[in-house]
Amino acid sequence: MSQTLHFFIEDSLLYAEEFFSGLGKITRFKGREVTADEIKDADFLLTRSTTKVNENLLNKCTKLQFVGTATAGYNHIDADYLASVNIPWLPASGCNADAVCDYVLSSAFNLANKYGFELKEKKIGIVGVGQIGSRLVKRFGALGCEVVEYDPVRAESDPSYTSSEFEQILECDLITCHVPYVKTGKHATHHLFNLDTLNKLKPRTILINACRGEVVNNKELLTAFEQGIDLRVVLDVFENEPQIELGLLPYLEFGTPHIAGHSLEGKARGTEILYKLICERLNLPVEIKLEDLLPSMALDHMVVTDNYKLSQRQYRALINLVYDIRNDDIDFRMGLAQNSESFDRLRKEYSIRRELTSLNLTCDQSLFKTFTDLGFKTKLK
Ligand SMILES: NC(=O)c1ccc[n+]([C@@H]2O[C@H](COP(=O)([O-])OP(=O)(O)OC[C@H]3O[C@@H](n4cnc5c(N)ncnc54)[C@H](O)[C@@H]3O)[C@@H](O)[C@H]2O)c1
Numbered sequence: 047m048s049q050t051l052h053f054f055i056e057d058s059l060l061y062a063e064e065f066f067s068g069l070g071k072i073t074r075f076k077g078r079e080v081t082a083d084e085i086k087d088a089d090f091l092l093t094r095s096t097t098k099v100n101e102n103l104l105n106k107c108t109k110l111q112f113v114g115t116a117t118a119g120y121n122h123i124d125a126d127y128l129a130s131v132n133i134p135w136l137p138a139s140g141c142n143a144d145a146v147c148d149y150v151l152s153s154a155f156n157l158a159n160k161y162g163f164e165l166k167e168k169k170i171g172i173v174g175v176g177q178i179g180s181r182l183v184k185r186f187g188a189l190g191c192e193v194v195e196y197d198p199v200r201a202e203s204d205p206s207y208t209s210s211e212f213e214q215i216l217e218c219d220l221i222t223c224h225v226p227y228v229k230t231g232k233h234a235t236h237h238l239f240n241l242d243t244l245n246k247l248k249p250r251t252i253l254i255n256a257c258r259g260e261v262v263n264n265k266e267l268l269t270a271f272e273q274g275i276d277l278r279v280v281l282d283v284f285e286n287e288p289q290i291e292l293g294l295l296p297y298l299e300f301g302t303p304h305i306a307g308h309s310l311e312g313k314a315r316g317t318e319i320l321y322k323l324i325c326e327r328l329n330l331p332v333e334i335k336l337e338d339l340l341p342s343m344a345l346d347h348m349v350v351t352d353n354y355k356l357s358q359r360q361y362r363a364l365i366n367l368v369y370d371i372r373n374d375d376i377d378f379r380m381g382l383a384q385n386s387e388s389f390d391r392l393r394k395e396y397s398i399r400r401e402l403t404s405l406n407l408t409c410d411q412s413l414f415k416t417f418t419d420l421g422f423k424t425k426l427k
Pocket residue numbers: 118119120139140142143146173174175176177178179196197198199200224225226227228233234235256257258282283304305306307308
């Protein structure tokens with residue numbers, strides 16, 4: 047009689063019981079508080095980004111056979127330690143890429159409206175062109191924007207890919223960061239944006255950081271603001287979360303508590319990807335499907351237009367119909383004003399949103415490709 051497998055699963059993983067209760071026993075734990083004693087009987091450890099998976103946490107595990115993080119980022123995983131004890135691990139690559147793209151598009155369209163410019167006239171710089179960055183190349187391309195891609199790591203491994211130079215990124219009108227956090231080495235991303243690089247940006251440049259807080263030097267960003275730099279900055283991630291630099295808030299265009307990937311689909315896909323990886327490891331059939339768990343999108347929307355072009359205002363209205371970042375910004379500022387220690391609570395209580403990919407958009411042939419490239423689930427009228 048084989049032993050029942052024991053799954054220790056962080057409490058913020060969505061649909062964990064639905065996916066894993068048929069595979070074994072589930073014990074939930076709190077990400078930032080979990081101890082080595084608590085998880086010593088784990089066969090599988092499934093986490094998200096607030097669990098630091100390292101020797102301190104795993105040194106009492108005697109039968110751990112796999113670690114999964116239901117996230118795109120994995121800088122909370124000590125990969126060297128896991129390799130040293132032969133414990134395999136994997137992230138949920140791409141699980142929330144569409145959600146982050148919605149976040150970036152909502153930021154871009156709402157700032158274009160606030161400052162009265164046409165996005166299609168702007169040069170867009172994308173730092174890190176992987177799951178998220180490559181989708182953004184397509185989305186901004188669909189809007190007619192000139193796009194500059196910076197990903198020297200990809201260029202080193204893919205001879206068919208050409209990266210721009212970082213200096214070309216600094217010349218862009220909107221820069222959006224989607225790199226992993228790498229502290230040291232040839233392609234370190236630690237403080238990629240510091241006082242020196244910030245001062246090289248054109249006045250009124252939009253800088254969006256929705257990858258890891260440490261990619262932008264927060265103290266030097268605050269110094270730049272205090273010195274009068276004219277930048278339009280959107281931060282979803284901050285250094286030293288959850289104890290963030292509150293002095294930045296008044297200067298930000300939009301601030302949010304690390305929720306750019308927190309669509310219902312994005313969080314749920316993270317769990318589903320780990321479920322599929324574990325079924326494969328256990329040679330079990332994949333029996334649970336996410337589409338059977340997700341509530342159908344309340345919104346069906348017909349785009350009625352008698353011309354083949356939509357105005358920027360119409361695109362913005364459609365995107366805000368699904369995700370309007372301005373609401374999250376207001377909630378973030380009010381939450382921190384009431385209690386400056388509430389970063390984690392705001393994340394936990396975040397009413398996760400749906401994605402553009404879940405809005406059934408009906409339109410005619412002339413708009414079909416643009417809407418599809420923007421990430422909508424599009425069907426022909
Ligand atoms: N705020 C959020 O909710 C949220 C959600 C998803 C991902 N993230 C973060 O964003 C990061 C990117 O996500 P992804 O799914 O696109 O990951 P990914 O691994 O698919 O893409 C990252 C890309 O960055 C490139 N890269 C690595 N080092 C670089 C450097 N020094 N300069 C330029 N490019 C570099 C890689 O080659 C890769 O193409 C994740 O690692 C995670 O930390 C944050």
